[in-house]
Amino acid sequence: MVAFHASALDGVARNSALPTPLLLRLLAFERDGDRPPRDALQRAGIPESAVALILAHPNPGSRIDFAMSARAEPAQRARLTDDPSPKVRAALAYGPEVYDPRAKVAPLPDTVCARLLDDPDPSVRTAMLESPHLAPSFVASMATHHRAAARREAVRAWEALSAGERSALLADPDPEVRRAAALQECRRDVHVTAELLRDPKSAAEALRRGLLFRTDAERCVAERTHLAALAENPSLPPDLVERLAVNPDEDVRLAVSLRPELDETRRMGIDFTAGDLDRGEGVRWVRDGLAEPEVLRRAASSAHPLLQRAAAWSPHLPPDLLRLLARVEDPVVENLLGIHHPDAPEEVLMRVFARLGGTFSAWMAETHPRFPREGLAARYADHLDGNYRRLAVRDPAATPELIERLSRDPVVWTRQAAARDPRLPLHRLREALLVPELASSAGANPALPEDEMAAVLDRAGVPA
Incomplete structure (x- = not known):
C-alpha cells in the first residue's frame, strides 16, 4: 500500500460526509492482519448496520477500537460484554481515552459494569476498577461486593453510602479497605484520625484531612512531622496555624497561605512563594x-x-x-x-x-465555542506566522481563492487546514489527495465527491 493512499484512507474514514455504503465497505476490511482505520470505528452516529459489522469483525483490534470509542453510545459498546476476547472486554471495561478536558463520556449501564466486575479474566476486573467513567451509583454499589478491591473503590462514594455500609467498610476484613474507609471517616472522628496516625502508610493523609486531637497536632509540630500536610488540616487550632505560618520550610508556609479561613490581609502577609x-x-x-x-x-x-x-x-x-x-x-x-x-x-x-502555539492552539481554535471566526481572513491571511495564517481558514468570509492559496502555504499546518475546508476548489482538492502531507486532510474534506472517496478505497485495496 502506498503511503499517501493510507493517509488518504484515514481521512476518508473520518469524513463527516462518508456515505453509509462506503463506511460499511471500510468496516468489512480485513486483510493480512490489517483492520479498518480507527476513525471509521470511532465515528459518531454509526448506523446499526455498521455496528453489527464491527461486533462481528474477526480482528479483535477492531472491536477494541470500538469498545474505546468516546462517540459510540454506551448501549452500543455494551454489546461487547460477552466478547470472546478478554482484551476486548478489558477495553470495554476501562472505556474511552479522553484528552479533551471539556468532553464528557456517558458511563456504561450499571448492570453491564457489574458483569464486567465479575468477569472471569482478572485484567477485565482490574480495568473496570480503574475506569474513570464509572457512574456514582455503581461506585457506591461496590460497597458490598465480595472482592476487596471493589469495596476499596466504593470508599470514593463515602458520602453516598448508608451508615451501615460505612460501618461495614470500617470493620472490613481487608486492611486496605479499612484504611481507605478510615481516611474518609477521619474527617469527622478524632479517634479514627488518632488510629491512622499510628500507621506510617496513612499518617500524612490523616494529618491533611482528619479531625485532630490538639495533643496529636502539637506533637506533630514539635516533631516536625508531615508539616506541609498538617498545614492544610481544616481542624488545626489557630495558634498552631500561626506557628506554621512562620515555619522555615517554604512548602509549609505556602500550604498555610492557602487555608480557606484566612482573610486576605493575613493570607498575603505570609511569606510564601508560588x-x-x-x-x-x-x-x-x-x-x-x-x-x-x-x-x-x-x-x-x-x-x-x-x-x-x-x-x-x-x-x-x-x-x-x-x-x-x-x-x-x-x-x-x-x-x-x-x-x-x-x-x-x-x-x-x-x-x-x-x-502556546502548535497542536494545543489548533485544538483550542477548532473546539472552543468562543474562539473567534469573523474577520480572521482580513487580519491574518498575510501574517508572517503560519500559525496565524491558518486562522484565516476559519473565517466564514474566506473566499475559495484564498483557501486555495493557503493550501499551498509554506507551513504544513496551514496547508492541511485549507485542504480540509469544503470551500477548496475541487481541482485543488483532487491534487491534495495525491500530496502525502495533505492526503489525510483532503480525504476528510466533506466536499470530496463520493466517487473520489470510493477511488481512495479502491487504491488502498479495500474490497468493493
Whole structure:
C-alpha cells in the first residue's frame, strides 16, 4: 500500500460526509492482519448496520477500537460484554481515552459494569476498577461486593453510602479497605484520625484531612512531622496555624497561605512563594467546590495566584468572576480559562493561542465555542506566522481563492487546514489527495465527491 493512499484512507474514514455504503465497505476490511482505520470505528452516529459489522469483525483490534470509542453510545459498546476476547472486554471495561478536558463520556449501564466486575479474566476486573467513567451509583454499589478491591473503590462514594455500609467498610476484613474507609471517616472522628496516625502508610493523609486531637497536632509540630500536610488540616487550632505560618520550610508556609479561613490581609502577609507553573490543582477546598459560588468567589477575588488559578479550573464561574480573572496578568490563569471555561473572552483565547502555539492552539481554535471566526481572513491571511495564517481558514468570509492559496502555504499546518475546508476548489482538492502531507486532510474534506472517496478505497485495496 502506498503511503499517501493510507493517509488518504484515514481521512476518508473520518469524513463527516462518508456515505453509509462506503463506511460499511471500510468496516468489512480485513486483510493480512490489517483492520479498518480507527476513525471509521470511532465515528459518531454509526448506523446499526455498521455496528453489527464491527461486533462481528474477526480482528479483535477492531472491536477494541470500538469498545474505546468516546462517540459510540454506551448501549452500543455494551454489546461487547460477552466478547470472546478478554482484551476486548478489558477495553470495554476501562472505556474511552479522553484528552479533551471539556468532553464528557456517558458511563456504561450499571448492570453491564457489574458483569464486567465479575468477569472471569482478572485484567477485565482490574480495568473496570480503574475506569474513570464509572457512574456514582455503581461506585457506591461496590460497597458490598465480595472482592476487596471493589469495596476499596466504593470508599470514593463515602458520602453516598448508608451508615451501615460505612460501618461495614470500617470493620472490613481487608486492611486496605479499612484504611481507605478510615481516611474518609477521619474527617469527622478524632479517634479514627488518632488510629491512622499510628500507621506510617496513612499518617500524612490523616494529618491533611482528619479531625485532630490538639495533643496529636502539637506533637506533630514539635516533631516536625508531615508539616506541609498538617498545614492544610481544616481542624488545626489557630495558634498552631500561626506557628506554621512562620515555619522555615517554604512548602509549609505556602500550604498555610492557602487555608480557606484566612482573610486576605493575613493570607498575603505570609511569606510564601508560588511556583510559576503550579496550576493550583492541589488547593483541595477550591477543587472540591468548583461548582459552589461562594467558594469560587473567595478564591477568584483573592490576590493569591494559586487561589486564582484554582478558581480558573471551573467552567461554572459567573460572568463577573470570569471578567475578574480575565484581567489577571497571569498566563497560567489565562491558559486554564481558555481550556475550561466555555465563555472565556476572545482576547484571552487569542493570547493563549499566541503563547502556546502548535497542536494545543489548533485544538483550542477548532473546539472552543468562543474562539473567534469573523474577520480572521482580513487580519491574518498575510501574517508572517503560519500559525496565524491558518486562522484565516476559519473565517466564514474566506473566499475559495484564498483557501486555495493557503493550501499551498509554506507551513504544513496551514496547508492541511485549507485542504480540509469544503470551500477548496475541487481541482485543488483532487491534487491534495495525491500530496502525502495533505492526503489525510483532503480525504476528510466533506466536499470530496463520493466517487473520489470510493477511488481512495479502491487504491488502498479495500474490497468493493
